Amino acid sequence: MEIRKPYYHVVQYYETDAMGVVHHSNYIRWFEEARLDYLEQSGFPYGDIEERGLLIPVLAASCEYRLAVRFGEKVQIETDILKFNGLKFTVAYEIYDEKHQLLHARGNTEHCFLKQDFKPVSIKKQAPDLYEYFMHKTLHNR
Amino acid sequence: MEIRKPYYHVVQYYETDAMGVVHHSNYIRWFEEARLDYLEQSGFPYGDIEERGLLIPVLAASCEYRLAVRFGEKVQIETDILKFNGLKFTVAYEIYDEKHQLLHARGNTEHCFLKQDFKPVSIKKQAPDLYEYFMHKTLHNR
Amino acid sequence: MEIRKPYYHVVQYYETDAMGVVHHSNYIRWFEEARLDYLEQSGFPYGDIEERGLLIPVLAASCEYRLAVRFGEKVQIETDILKFNGLKFTVAYEIYDEKHQLLHARGNTEHCFLKQDFKPVSIKKQAPDLYEYFMHKTLHNR
Amino acid sequence: MEIRKPYYHVVQYYETDAMGVVHHSNYIRWFEEARLDYLEQSGFPYGDIEERGLLIPVLAASCEYRLAVRFGEKVQIETDILKFNGLKFTVAYEIYDEKHQLLHARGNTEHCFLKQDFKPVSIKKQAPDLYEYFMHKTLHNR
Numbered sequence: 001m002e003i004r005k006p007y008y009h010v011v012q013y014y015e016t017d018a019m020g021v022v023h024h025s026n027y028i029r030w031f032e033e034a035r036l037d038y039l040e041q042s043g044f045p046y047g048d049i050e051e052r053g054l055l056i057p058v059l060a061a062s063c064e065y066r067l068a069v070r071f072g073e074k075v076q077i078e079t080d081i082l083k084f085n086g087l088k089f090t091v092a093y094e095i096y097d098e099k100h101q102l103l104h105a106r107g108n109t110e111h112c113f114l115k116q117d118f119k120p121v122s123i124k125k126q127a128p129d130l131y132e133y134f135m136h137k138t139l140h141n142r
Numbered sequence: 143m144e145i146r147k148p149y150y151h152v153v154q155y156y157e158t159d160a161m162g163v164v165h166h167s168n169y170i171r172w173f174e175e176a177r178l179d180y181l182e183q184s185g186f187p188y189g190d191i192e193e194r195g196l197l198i199p200v201l202a203a204s205c206e207y208r209l210a211v212r213f214g215e216k217v218q219i220e221t222d223i224l225k226f227n228g229l230k231f232t233v234a235y236e237i238y239d240e241k242h243q244l245l246h247a248r249g250n251t252e253h254c255f256l257k258q259d260f261k262p263v264s265i266k267k268q269a270p271d272l273y274e275y276f277m278h279k280t281l282h283n284r
Numbered sequence: 285m286e287i288r289k290p291y292y293h294v295v296q297y298y299e300t301d302a303m304g305v306v307h308h309s310n311y312i313r314w315f316e317e318a319r320l321d322y323l324e325q326s327g328f329p330y331g332d333i334e335e336r337g338l339l340i341p342v343l344a345a346s347c348e349y350r351l352a353v354r355f356g357e358k359v360q361i362e363t364d365i366l367k368f369n370g371l372k373f374t375v376a377y378e379i380y381d382e383k384h385q386l387l388h389a390r391g392n393t394e395h396c397f398l399k400q401d402f403k404p405v406s407i408k409k410q411a412p413d414l415y416e417y418f419m420h421k422t423l424h425n426r
Numbered sequence: 427m428e429i430r431k432p433y434y435h436v437v438q439y440y441e442t443d444a445m446g447v448v449h450h451s452n453y454i455r456w457f458e459e460a461r462l463d464y465l466e467q468s469g470f471p472y473g474d475i476e477e478r479g480l481l482i483p484v485l486a487a488s489c490e491y492r493l494a495v496r497f498g499e500k501v502q503i504e505t506d507i508l509k510f511n512g513l514k515f516t517v518a519y520e521i522y523d524e525k526h527q528l529l530h531a532r533g534n535t536e537h538c539f540l541k542q543d544f545k546p547v548s549i550k551k552q553a554p555d556l557y558e559y560f561m562h563k564t565l566h567n568r
Binding site: 303308309310312313316339341342343344345346347348349352402 | 452454458486490491
Binding site: 019024025026028029032055057058059060061062063064065068118 | 161166167168170171174197199200201202203204205206207210260
């Protein structure tokens with residue numbers, strides 16, 4: 001059975017804007033942090049993926065903002081792979097503040113796999129371990 | 143009849159990432175640039191809105207990425223207010239490269255109006271000119 | 285005797301640029317992270333400082349870049365208050381990679397204290413504990 | 427005689443921080459914008475420089491902040507190449523607000539030329555037109 005740690009991010013002053021709260025674009029960056037941490041915890045650090053000649057671009061991203069996040073807070077991000085059809089996959093995120101465990105935001109990103117030249121690649125052939133992992137993960141999430 | 147100019151953004155080197163293309167989080171920032179330009183062209187510069195004690199936070203944002211954007215390109219963003227129910231409104235964006243007029247990305251953001259203390263506000267009372275403008279705009283977009 | 289921990293920052297993908305390395309502007313942001321961590325370790329979290337009605341703006345910043353930092357690396361930042369004359373202070377930073385302990389960059393920032401309205405303030409009167417701490421620290425660094 | 431236009435940057439909301447003014451790290455990014463615009467006005471767009479297999483990394487950067495810049499302002503940046511010794515060059519910047527022409531900040535960046543593999547390159551051989559231009563420019567600035 002898999003034990004997975006949530007991802008934590010300490011809010012930085014430079015992430016705030018003139019409204020006094022974190023600028024909304026940064027949540028999309030935090031999703032990336034959480035996603036790459038998720039891959040690393042799964043045994044697939046993104047640096048290794050790139051060294052194997054693969055890229056994982058973002059096809060779509062969305063975020064629903066519920067409660068503002070402020071400087072001085074630490075956010076806890078729960079991440080999971082929702083869907084994988086062999087070519088594309090979807091990752092879901094929930095952002096909580098660590099202290100009160102209130103849901104501040106949630107969102108999704110959608111991805112595919114490409115070769116370094118931005119051409120499509122079959123990871124079933126090119127990276128069967130990654131393919132198996134994603135297939136296994138999403139079976140459990142159906 | 144309203145004549146509206148598209149918004150142009152020259153891609154900056156610091157907006158690129160190690161994939162050699164613009165990092166996806168920046169499109170959310172470009173949406174903000176285009177939205178505030180749209181408001182300014184409509185006669186409502188965001189600075190004035192804030193001086194009137196109002197905030198326009200982002201409730202949701204989404205973007206679909208179709209073609210990568212690279213350093214050296216200039217993007218053209220078409221912006222429109224899609225919906226307004228008196229409390230919330232939705233803005234739609236399409237990002238083209240100026241040169242070839244190809245669609246690179248499109249997305250939406252959803253907003254409401256708040257007072258500076260982050261409490262809800264009726265702009266019908268507080269900013270009737272803004273209310274009328276949004277109502278008028280979205281009538282034409284139905 | 286004071287025991288102080290270095291500050292660690294895990295390099296994020298969104299911090300890289302098309303050269304494949306971290307964009308140089310981010311080092312200035314890391315200095316901020318390290319500086320605020322330093323203040324927190326010293327018993328003065330910046331959030332508390334702002335609640336006491338004080339701001340600590342940046343008057344000057346400089347950085348010398350020696351070795352590029354790449355995605356996947358963790359940097360270790362050594363921070364110290366170099367000078368304090370009762371009004372202004374200077375902070376020095378050295379950025380190492382955690383793994384090989386090589387110096388990648390170093391720099392300084394210079395600061396003063398202001399009230400929330402951006403007017404000058406005497407922290408000797410307004411925040412004597414902060415004043416004493418800075419005086420004490422820099423005595424030892426002469 | 428050379429006629430050179432200053433570089434203009436419209437301040438974006440996402441560039442502000444919780445102090446209500448532009449975060450200081452962005453000035454380093456504006457220097458980059460101004461520098462690449464300067465190169466383009468000089469006949470050397472940075473995209474072309476990279477296509478010729480050259481990189482121009484930043485060796486050092488510094489900025490002195492005098493007056494805060496706020497959302498809604500447009501800054502005007504005056505840029506010049508101060509020094510060039512055949513290997514390294516220094517660029518100086520002055521940031522004014524367009525409206526009142528007050529000096530808000532000024533700074534320098536220092537650069538060298540590298541090949542795409544980050545190895546040193548003699549641009550006297552590799553890019554004699556660039557070499558001549560820089561030599562000519564700095565003769566006039568002595």
